[in-house]
Each structure stands twice: as structure tokens, then as C-alpha cells.
Amino acid sequence: MMRDEWDSQMVISDGLEDYLYERIIDAYKMGMSVIELSRVICRRADHVHDLLRRAGRIRTIEKRGSRSAFSLDPMLAKEFGTISYSFAKWCAGWKFDAGTAARAIRLPNDVTGPDQYVAALRRDFPEYYCKRHDMPQSQLAPLFIEDEHPSVEINWDEEHNCYLARVIEYPEIEESGRSLTMAFKRMTDSYRIKQIDEAITLYQNALETNVKVAAPCSC
The missing domain is CATH 3.30.160 (Double Stranded RNA Binding Domain)
Structure with a gap:
């Protein structure tokens, strides 16, 4: 040569x-979540989230006056802490209202149509979901793994x-x-x-x- x-x-x-960034955006547009993408490319969820936010695919989160706008199951809060990703950002990535999503996850019977929130939780946190519902982890393997x-x-x-x-x-x-x-x-x-x-x-x-x-x- x-x-x-x-x-x-x-x-x-x-x-x-x-081109890598373009493919990440393509995958997100097709329906893959921020956390799934972070697993695939072995980068922090925050990194993927910020890339998609800068590309105009995820809205910027408004600052709240109170940090206690919603409460989470301590086990789930720990899951978010482990990957250094906030529940508010997770909701923004899924186009969820954070308050409604928190209630749907905690008290599904109190929210109309909770399936979308539960399905997102199953995909992004399969181990937590299995523990929460006493299911064997083999029954709900993640679609994407690192x-x-x-x-x-x-x-x-x-x-x-x-x-x-x-x-x-x-x-x-x-x-x-x-x-x-x-x-x-x-x-x-x-x-x-x-x-x-x-x-x-x-x-x-x-x-x-x-x-x-x-x-x-x-x-």
C-alpha cells in the first residue's frame, strides 16, 4: 500500500x-434503553445518556426544588446507586414521568397501565426484578449482557x-x-x-x- x-x-x-455515536442513536431510536446500550459498549449509563441528550433525543431534566419528589424501594435505589445513574434520568431516557413511574413501580395497582414501567424495569434491572418477585434469575435473563x-x-x-x-x-x-x-x-x-x-x-x-x-x- x-x-x-x-x-x-x-x-x-x-x-x-x-459513526459509533450515530449507531448508538440508531439503536436508541429503535427502542434499546440507555442502560442496555451502556452494557453493550461497556460505558457508564451517564455517558450514553448525555450523548443522547446532546443529540436532542433525551430531554434535559428540570431541576426540582425538592429532592424527595418520589420515593423508591431501597433495593431499587441501591441498583441505581451501583451504576451511578439517577432514577430521574432513567425516566427521561424512557420518556416517563418520574412521579408516575415511581408510583407504578411501587404500587402498580394505583396507576393506570403500569405495564410499560414494569417492562422497562424488567429489561434494565432483571436481577432486581427477580429478587423482588421471588423469581429464579434464570427465568429472566437480560436481553443484552456486557x-x-x-x-x-x-x-x-x-x-x-x-x-x-x-x-x-x-x-x-x-x-x-x-x-x-x-x-x-x-x-x-x-x-x-x-x-x-x-x-x-x-x-x-x-x-x-x-x-x-x-x-x-x-x-
């Missing part, structure tokens, strides 16, 4: 991050005067960079794009086969 061709490919690969932390190899390429980073389990995922950090970041973005694409396919198949998932929100 000629040097100018190599440089051209490296310039094109700079758009990987933008990746298995694949192995990475980074080498200096003398011929092209750059670093090459690849995922050992997926040798087709290989990216270059003038610095070790840049090569690793590009490879990571490529891997996350692959994960998002596979998750979108899985979600579409689940809908087609009538697996019980919450209806996609109008994002």
Missing part, C-alpha cells in the same frame, strides 16, 4: 467515533510508521494510529460499533419472535 493511500485511510478512520473483555494486541508497524491495534478474538477489527493511545481508541470504537450492530440485530430478532420486551419509545 502506498503511503498516501495509507494516510487517506487513517483520515477516514478518524470518523469512527462519529462483553467478555476480549484480548487486545498492539504492535508498532515499521513499514507504515504507526501502531496497529487489533482484537485477538476478532482479527478483522484492526485500526492504526500514530500513537499507541490513538490506535487503541480507534480499535475500541470499531469494536463497540460491532457490538452495537450485533445488539441491534438481536433486538430486532427479539421483536420479530415476540420476546417480551418493552415497546420502543417514540424517540
Whole structure:
């Protein structure tokens, strides 16, 4: 490969991050939740939430005068604390009114049509849901799980005067960079794009086969 061709490919690969963000937005528009997306790409839910908020897909939460506008089951509050994601943001991601959602989760018989709230809870917090309803966890496996932390190899390429980073389990995922950090970041973005694409396919198949998932929100 000629040097100018190599440089051209490296310039094109700079758009990987933008394409990753586009695929995250696509997946959210199809109905995947913020927490599901965070599992797929192994990033904090706050990171995914803020990306979607900046893209205009999630509304900005209004500041409340009181922090006790709604109460949660302590077990559920702990789940949110563990992932450093607020209940208010979770509701915004699902296009829920926080007060109504809190009542529907706590007292479903007091709210009309609680199914959408419960379905969202089942998807994002399956372990909590099983404990709360005395169900075996095997009965409600999450639709999306975190990746298995694949192995990475980074080498200096003398011929092209750059670093090459690849995922050992997926040798087709290989990216270059003038610095070790840049090569690793590009490879990571490529891997996350692959994960998002596979998750979108899985979600579409689940809908087609009538697996019980919450209806996609109008994002």
C-alpha cells in the first residue's frame, strides 16, 4: 500500500467515533434503553445518556426544588446507586414521568397501565426484578449482557510508521494510529460499533419472535 493511500485511510478512520455515536442513536431510536446500550459498549449509563441528550433525543431534566419528589424501594435505589445513574434520568431516557413511574413501580395497582414501567424495569434491572418477585434469575435473563473483555494486541508497524491495534478474538477489527493511545481508541470504537450492530440485530430478532420486551419509545 502506498503511503498516501495509507494516510487517506487513517483520515477516514478518524470518523469512527462519529459513526459509533450515530449507531448508538440508531439503536436508541429503535427502542434499546440507555442502560442496555451502556452494557453493550461497556460505558457508564451517564455517558450514553448525555450523548443522547446532546443529540436532542433525551430531554434535559428540570431541576426540582425538592429532592424527595418520589420515593423508591431501597433495593431499587441501591441498583441505581451501583451504576451511578439517577432514577430521574432513567425516566427521561424512557420518556416517563418520574412521579408516575415511581408510583407504578411501587404500587402498580394505583396507576393506570403500569405495564410499560414494569417492562422497562424488567429489561434494565432483571436481577432486581427477580429478587423482588421471588423469581429464579434464570427465568429472566437480560436481553443484552456486557462483553467478555476480549484480548487486545498492539504492535508498532515499521513499514507504515504507526501502531496497529487489533482484537485477538476478532482479527478483522484492526485500526492504526500514530500513537499507541490513538490506535487503541480507534480499535475500541470499531469494536463497540460491532457490538452495537450485533445488539441491534438481536433486538430486532427479539421483536420479530415476540420476546417480551418493552415497546420502543417514540424517540
